[in-house]
Amino acid sequence: MDADNTSLSKRILSIDILRGFVMIVMALDHTRDFFHIGAMTADPLNPENTTGLLFFTRWITHFCAPVFVFLSGLSAYLSAQHKTPAQAASFLFKRGLWLIFIEIAVVSLGLTFNLQYNFIILQVIWATGWSMIFLALASRISYQSVVVIGYILVFGHNLFDLLPKPADQTAGLILKVFFTASGTVVPLSSNHLVGIFYAILPWTGIMFLGYGIGAWYKKEYAKELRKRKLLVAGILTILLFITLRLINIYGDPAPRKEYRDFFKNLLSFFNVSKYPPSLQYTAMTLGPALLFLALIEKTANWFTKINAVYGAVPFFYYVIHFYLLHILLVMAFFATGHSEKEIMQVPFLFRPAAFGFGLPAVYLIWICVVASLYLPCRWFKRYKQTHRQWWLSYI
Template identity: 40%
Template sequence: MVDDFLSSSDLSSYSDNCCDRTPFRSASAIAIFLIVGHNLFDNVQAEQLGNIGWIWTILHEQKMIEPISGFRLFILYPLIPWIGVMALGYAFGTLFEMEKERRLQLLINIGLSTIAAFIIIRATNIYGDPNPWSIQSNFPNTLLSFIDCHKYPPSLLYLLITLGLAILLLYCLKKTKIRYFKPLIILGQQPLFFYVIHIYLIHLTAILFALYRYGIEPFTFSQVGISWKPKEFGYDLPIVYLIWLLIIFLLYIICDWFAKYKKKHRGKWWLNYL
């Protein structure tokens, strides 16, 4: 969808800048090495590395660290292989230098090949995810076990299925009338801003719902990490979906405002990172 909103000169400049900063072959090599190879180190634990174990946690484990006495930090997103995913994004950008038909053909080929690779590798149950799947009492549960892949850090298989589906979705969006997907474009053009805002918006929404339903309790302002909660805490799935739609709608309004703000203040360089 990028080329539908950029002029040919802008697109050329975008591609040139990407290529200047991160050559295609280097970006591809980094991406493949980190994404495909990082599961080789699943058995390496921070505790095995002594005083420098916290560095390994930042790179490849999701856990609490204490690099300095009295200072604790929870690592939610280990760097590896997300750096590889970023490098893959730079390499993937070269597709937008191609003719439209060639690009569409590559999108569907890459998407289908990636999903096929997920199915084949996952079926072997040998490599690609620290959590092996198993046959359950019925097919739906077996299917859930099959697709239940490790996200923090994202395993090779997790990235294959999610990126494969995303690429197929991109192909489908390119084949349809783009005006119907303007809300998705608005959200996608402010990725970091969307991410930061959604954390606080969801937390604020949870606080408001908790206040309305339970009043001021120990869990009202911080549901994360609180072991004691009432038995009926939370809502049924239909209500959760309604809340989700409400949050998406609010995020669209906020991101639409921010997109207009960026357009009016192009001289502020820091806005490009949001």
């Protein structure tokens, strides 16, 4: 879901490979939401009642959203090199509005299958859209302003965890929407709700930092220098995560819990807050991503080629995989003997709380869904490479 895939005359494969990898892993979490027996009733990251495999199944998908948003910022910088500042900002602004619309009208429908839109779910596409709008505005000031604002947002937004909540209801809602939302449900009417699960500005900070890294990918930038900078940045970011986690004072709204059991302590160490993305969460996920970018740049094998296919058409893949998963859910719903009386569920239709399978079935469904989307993604990737219609830059 980068800013403008078609504008790049020569794609940077390392970016597509990393983006493709996180898109593949992302589908695992959505498969778990739809098909795992405990997805609606238990927290897979709670060290007190989870298992190692269940924890890992959820935890590994933590890398998806921040890497995705970060690479969107990086790609926005690269695509801007082929436009005037005004053209680049205009495109980002329009793309942001488009993504917000898609989140509400298309992605939310794929998640819920509720044609009446009784529950609208606002997640990563919503946050990405708003972040692109803010990037369009900030980039018109200067590249430096984007980087500075990005650091302020990423490093500073957890200060709101230390401040008292506003007494005014409207001010409190604004604060949640922009900084602290972790599952805010806003009623629009007696039977229509909006779930805001991605606070906007912490994700905007991540996109801005990705935009800043984009300068390292300019054609005239030395590859070896870029690799060294990525390695150093990745290592320092990981060390920042470890340091903040050990100090356990700042950088996450839920301080690390101590247990008498070593395994539970290990899980607790990595159980950081995604909603909103805390500084510790961001450092934990982006640090390895930077190392991955450094190490994968000159690697070419079957694994990287497959990932690059998904990474070249992330928007196409993202939207379709929700509908495919939900169609399979409907089939499984009736195949397991559930009746029409159980269809209406919140937030997902055809998804009763007691429905589901074990993790082996979840992994099998995930692999089948991802594999089934390979050929359509490869076809659309080639289509985008050989066609130049204006609307392709929005898909």
